[in-house]
Amino acid sequence: MAPTLPELGYYALSRHPVNPAELVSEAQLADRVGFGAAFISERFNVKDAAAISGGLVAASRRMGVATAATNHNTRHPIITASMGATLSTMSGGRFALGLGRGFALQWQVLGLPDVTSAQLTDVASVLRTLWRGEMILAHDGPLGKFDYLNIGVEVPPVPIMLVTMSPKTLRLAGRIADAVVLHTFFSDEATRTAVKTVRAAAEEAGRDPASVRIWGVVATVPDEFDEAERRRRLYGRLATYLQGYPDVLMRANGWRADDLEKIRASSAFTDARGPIDATATDDELIELAELIPGSWVADSAVGTPAECAATIARQFDLGVDSVIMHGAAPSELLPVLDAYRAVRPTLPELPVNPGMCASASTAAAHPVEAGENR
Missing domain, CATH: 3.20.20.30 (Luciferase-like domain)
Structure with a gap:
């Protein structure tokens, strides 16, 4: 233990x-x-x-x-x-x-x-x-x-x-x-x-x-996850939140509304068959990853275990x-x-x-x- x-x-x-x-x-x-x-x-x-x-x-x-x-x-x-x-x-x-x-x-x-x-x-x-x-x-x-x-x-x-x-x-x-x-x-x-x-x-x-x-x-x-799984857990997860309650998350972070509109207009978003992180194909996740501004996920714990740990400690x-x-x-x-x-x-x-x-x-x-x- x-x-x-x-x-x-x-x-x-x-x-x-x-x-x-x-x-x-x-x-x-x-x-x-x-x-x-x-x-x-x-x-x-x-x-x-x-x-x-x-x-x-x-x-x-x-x-x-x-x-x-x-x-x-x-x-x-x-x-x-x-x-x-x-x-x-x-x-x-x-x-x-x-x-x-x-x-x-x-x-x-x-x-x-x-x-x-x-x-x-x-x-x-x-x-x-x-x-x-x-x-x-x-x-x-x-x-x-x-x-x-x-x-x-x-x-x-x-x-x-x-x-x-x-x-x-x-x-x-x-x-x-x-x-x-x-x-x-x-x-x-x-x-x-x-x-x-x-x-x-x-x-x-x-x-x-x-x-x-x-x-x-x-x-x-x-980084232990492969690239496709990282996209699902990062961009797919965030896109799912944007399906459900985008306004309060946008306001909390001061994110730009026009960036959200580009995401919402994408086929990966409009054709979603349920929660995006559960249903999207990897091609759809790639599309979302290209549209979601990098600053929106910049404070996540990503990279090597040591890099993730450093983010947690910060x-x-x-x-x-x-x-x-x-x-x-x-x-x-x-x-x-x-x-x-x-x-x-x-x-x-x-x-x-x-x-x-x-x-x-x-x-x-x-x-x-x-x-x-x-």
Whole structure:
């Protein structure tokens, strides 16, 4: 068992097509070689957040586990509270609940309301109250009306994380969250700005700015992959994000709208048969790689394992507390992990729970402010 690196995480089952049968061996390896945390990004197919998180908790003994993200509006608050309580108890306090807004179009298709800041603020307060073993009577707030909410037990603290890249939600995270997960393909400047936004909002809310743990996310595509696979994991992945939510990613990075229009006008984009990183041919990926400006992927971890490790280590200079290596399985990241140990910066000692900061003692003690509707 290699020493744990609590500041490093990976996304479980990040490849296409998703095969949940790979989860256990992947997690066991990650736990053994020293990854600090595993994150699960929920999809409404074979990546149910509760089920996958349970598998990660059971397969590991040391590393933290977090949803990054699930959505509060897809479950009754008692179901979400029960999920968090079960996973926290199973893991001995290694689980963190990461929430996000999701996408308006998705909620329209599913017949669900959009997620608002006021709802996220309310659900954080409700969940923390329930996890303290307290009951809630006659709740009437942005989350909804509930005559009686209670899970009947007190559980180890369950940190609440927000997964976001928008300034509005970053400010909300500074006020109410224990941790924040940023987004893949953030430029260095976008990362610095996001960190400053979270810390400033925390200070304005009367919190210690360092009490919010911030995770940067870096696409990690080492040279061990062949050229076609590197294109898929780099340009294909970015093009997939541009299919789903281009505007907020463009704004965060200050990217030019005319560059996006050229990408959108390409046959590789207009003729996409689904998520581009899952369905595009290599010829289509070559077309996209020629159109996507090099600066849009310049802050990714690419090259030799040593070069990738150096990019990961530089993230801490931008103000983040931890880094998720995204886009590769733990078995594919072993050379990078070894190289990182050689350049690992001096960092505060962090808990393995990915939602807790270096000085965290309880996730339920943070003030919760009223939030505005989106």
